[in-house]
Amino acid sequence: MLAELRDFALDLFWSWEPRVQALFKALDSQIWEESKHNPVVLLASLGEAGAESALQRPQAQAALSEARAARAAYKSRPPAFNAAEAPLQIAYFSLEFGISEALPIYSGGLGILAGDHLKAASDLGLPLIGVGLLYREGFGHQRIGEDGGQFEEYTASDFPLLPLSRVVDRSGLPLTVTCPLGPATVTVAVWKAQVGRVDLYLLDTDLPENQPEFRSITDRLYVPEAHRRLPQEMVLGIGGVRALGALEIEATVFHMNEGHGFLVATERLNFLRRERGLTAAAAEQAARASLIFTTHTPIAAGSDFFPPHLVQQLLSPYLEETGMDLEHFLDLGRKQPGSTDEPLCTTYVGLRSAGCSVGVSKLHGEVSRRLWKDAWPGLPESEVPIGSVTNGVHLPSWVSPELAALLQLHVAQDWWNLSADDRRWAGVENIDPAALWAAHTQLRHRLVRHARSAGEGGGLDPEALVVGFSRRFATYKRANLLVSDRERLHALVNGSERPVQFIFAGKSHPADLPGKAILREIVQLAREEPRIAFLEDYDIEVARLLVQGSDVWLNNPRRLLEASGTSGMKAGANGVLNLSILDGWWDEGYRPTAGWAIPSSVSFEEPQADDAGEAKALFELLEGEVAGAFYARDSAGLPLRWLAMMRDSISHTAANFSARRMVLDYLADCYAPATERVDRLRRSTVGNPTN
Numbered sequence: 001m002l003a004e005l006r007d008f009a010l011d012l013f014w015s016w017e018p019r020v021q022a023l024f025k026a027l028d029s030q031i032w033e034e035s036k037h038n039p040v041v042l043l044a045s046l047g048e049a050g051a052e053s054a055l056q057r058p059q060a061q062a063a064l065s066e067a068r069a070a071r072a073a074y075k076s077r078p079p080a081f082n083a084a085e086a087p088l089q090i091a092y093f094s095l096e097f098g099i100s101e102a103l104p105i106y107s108g109g110l111g112i113l114a115g116d117h118l119k120a121a122s123d124l125g126l127p128l129i130g131v132g133l134l135y136r137e138g139f140g141h142q143r144i145g146e147d148g149g150q151f152e153e154y155t156a157s158d159f160p161l162l163p164l165s166r167v168v169d170r171s172g173l174p175l176t177v178t179c180p181l182g183p184a185t186v187t188v189a190v191w192k193a194q195v196g197r198v199d200l201y202l203l204d205t206d207l208p209e210n211q212p213e214f215r216s217i218t219d220r221l222y223v224p225e226a227h228r229r230l231p232q233e234m235v236l237g238i239g240g241v242r243a244l245g246a247l248e249i250e251a252t253v254f255h256m257n258e259g260h261g262f263l264v265a266t267e268r269l270n271f272l273r274r275e276r277g278l279t280a281a282a283a284e285q286a287a288r289a290s291l292i293f294t295t296h297t298p299i300a301a302g303s304d305f306f307p308p309h310l311v312q313q314l315l316s317p318y319l320e321e322t323g324m325d326l327e328h329f330l331d332l333g334r335k336q337p338g339s340t341d342e343p344l345c346t347t348y349v350g351l352r353s354a355g356c357s358v359g360v361s362k363l364h365g366e367v368s369r370r371l372w373k374d375a376w377p378g379l380p381e382s383e384v385p386i387g388s389v390t391n392g393v394h395l396p397s398w399v400s401p402e403l404a405a406l407l408q409l410h411v412a413q414d415w416w417n418l419s420a421d422d423r424r425w426a427g428v429e430n431i432d433p434a435a436l437w438a439a440h441t442q443l444r445h446r447l448v449r450h451a452r453s454a455g456e457g458g459g460l461d462p463e464a465l466v467v468g469f470s471r472r473f474a475t476y477k478r479a480n481l482l483v484s485d486r487e488r489l490h491a492l493v494n495g496s497e498r499p500v501q502f503i504f505a506g507k508s509h510p511a512d513l514p515g516k517a518i519l520r521e522i523v524q525l526a527r528e529e530p531r532i533a534f535l536e537d538y539d540i541e542v543a544r545l546l547v548q549g550s551d552v553w554l555n556n557p558r559r560l561l562e563a564s565g566t567s568g569m570k571a572g573a574n575g576v577l578n579l580s581i582l583d584g585w586w587d588e589g590y591r592p593t594a595g596w597a598i599p600s601s602v603s604f605e606e607p608q609a610d611d612a613g614e615a616k617a618l619f620e621l622l623e624g625e626v627a628g629a630f631y632a633r634d635s636a637g638l639p640l641r642w643l644a645m646m647r648d649s650i651s652h653t654a655a656n657f658s659a660r661r662m663v664l665d666y667l668a669d670c671y672a673p674a675t676e677r678v679d680r681l682r683r684s685t686v687g688n689p690t691n
Contacts, residue, residue: 001055002048008067009039010163013196015100016119016396018404019063019070026063027054036541038102041161075197079125080417080660081667088675090128091251092117093240093261095232096139096221097132099195101540103162104138105202107221108472108507110296112540113360113566114257115195116394120659122196123396123417126667129249131240133232134159134191134202139221142507142537148523152510154220164191164202167247176207177246179239180318181231186214188239190246201247203239224511230306230314233346237263238318241271253674255292255666256354259303259346265291265353266329270322280323282685289677292670293354295347295386298367298563299476303347306333311344335374351375351386355677356670359388360564363587367560370604389669390585391564392662395654398570400548402439403650406431420655428651433643434636440551440575440646447549450542451503451533459530460501465630467579467622468550468571470505470538473512473519476561479504480518483525484615492619493531498627503550505535505542547571552626555580556618558609559602572653575646579626581614589657594649596621 014020035041094114098106121128140152167175167190193200205217272283331337333344359365365388395416407415411427451457508515526534553571565584578595580586
């Protein structure tokens with residue numbers, strides 16, 4: 001019986017399936033919560049005898065039956081797409097994956113997006129595997145000092161207590177691969193996380209056989225120093241492709257999620273020359289056909305840059321092995337090829353290597369074509385080959401159980417699996433206003449209780465309007481926009497009839513001093529205003545509370561600098577009304593029946609933001625339309641206009657901005673065409689000499 005429970009624990013399907021979570025909670029609800037929802041820790045704490053004893057309870061027996069049924073039904077779901085005639089196997093490379101708070105190998109939006117991509121691929125039965133790094137200390141825990149400043153606290157994970165298993169080879173020994181690092185070689189272990197029907201392989205250099213400086217390559221996520229970051233990306237790209245070979249996985253499509261995976265392209269080229277015997281020209285053509293690149297940054301500074309001397313030091317021997325000239329490789333990453341002092345930019349390498357490149361929203365696609373047009377000199381901006389696939393969110397992971405129950409009743413049992421044009425989405429309009437308000441009120445109360453239990457927001461009123469703001473504390477995201485007018489803000493939060501409360505969360509990168517200064521400003525503000533709270537150590541658990549329990553989701557970046565903003569999608573699908581600058585996804589998702597747009601004069605022609613003017617417009621919206629709609633109640637105490645907007649937000653956002661839709665778009669626009677290109681090239685070389 002313990003073996004079956006461990007099998008449940010090692011399949012991260014539980015991270016979005018309430019019936020499997022209910023099984024772990026039935027075994028011991030206290031340990032389940034204290035373990036940060038880690039079923040491996042739960043089972044280790046109970047021990048075999050404790051688990052067997054817990055399973056004797058009728059509640060646990062019933063939960064086990066439900067969990068078995070849920071997993072069996074899920075595993076037997078047919079693929080929800082038309083498979084291409086050519087063989088399809090996608091390998092998705094990302095420096096971080098956010099799947100559950102129990103697996104701390106993520107930082108924020110990029111990792112959560114990658115995790116949702118894997119989950120949606122699992123739902124769809126898409127033949128996709130993930131490749132990433134297994135960090136011993138992750139991104140670190142955020143701690144707030146007496147002065148309100150952020151500092152980081154790093155704790156080492158015990159891998160056997162994570163929902164992972166070490167991969168073994170055919171002889172039963174732990175599988176390892178090697179990765180070049182300058183003149184030396186690093187040994188890389190391979191672990192597997194099961195994400196429903198998708199395998200996620202994670203690479204680890206913390207092995208006794210490695211030199212101490214090599215063991216620390218995979219210790220922390222997003223190390224700021226270039227001489228530490230490049231080895232990580234070498235392990236991800238070169239080591240990741242080699243791990244697939246050792247696993248005997250023949251991928252046909254290689255998806256680089258951001259520039260961190262730029263060396264996937266080089267190792268793919270190396271493989272085609274070394275293993276397939278292709279000429280340099282044929283290998284480059286075949287590699288390009290199979291490569292997909294997604295850029296997530298709307299500013300060049302958001303990419304990784306490596307100085308030429310570091311690239312030469314760490315990559316020269318490897319490039320010689322691949323037959324690639326060092327200067328040619330450096331030129332792939334330069335805005336101006338031949339400019340010997342210019343560093344290598346990983347985004348340029350990704351764009352120039354891939355057969356298909358996309359941004360993460362329609363507007364971001366436009367921004368990217370302007371930003372990276374120099375990769376195709378002489379080509380008009382409108383013809384720059386960067387498209388877009390708008391991000392999406394995994395609805396079963398982010399929509400609250402309370403709302404999901406209403407959607408099952410009024411839309412469909414598998415509401416999360418409906419296409420955007422499915423007529424059943426109209427059933428959202430049939431949700432009883434009182435039932436919807438009761439469910440949402442319960443979620444707001446839960447959020448406020450959490451804030452209070454964390455020692456924050458002692459003056460928060462669970463019945464008053466809550467505005468949520470949670471994201472990375474980068475300067476362009478302007479977390480402190482409202483702080484520009486403290487007197488007006490004080491009046492807003494302390495109004496006797498229509499108070500507006502704020503709950504903030506998010507981390508700054510450890511090396512981002514301007515971002516840390518803004519975070520300190522918000523923390524100090526929260527300490528002065530009882531109806532403003534800052535939640536420490538933002539993670540997936542805190543994110544769920546906020547996107548489900550807030551009333552309004554605030555996003556006020558400088559326009560054209562927010563690539564997508566998936567937190568707003570999560571909130572919108574929960575009926576939380578977005579209040580945002582028309583940037584990223586909201587530029588295409590906004591409609592006045594589902595939220596509000598903060599006016600901005602920023603455009604490609606006028607890129608300078610009017611911070612003061614946009615702050616003034618934001619105050620006017622909060623004081624007027626937003627508070628007015630929330631506090632206008634009928635005789636039963638229901639805010640009917642607000643509830644109508646909630647229903648529209650749910651149906652519009654869930655239908656159009658799901659990870660299911662995103663992955664199907666990738667399949668249609670990127671994966672299937674790449675597979676056809678690869679197959680066409682393969683068939684054209686059959687029987688022909690290759691070198």
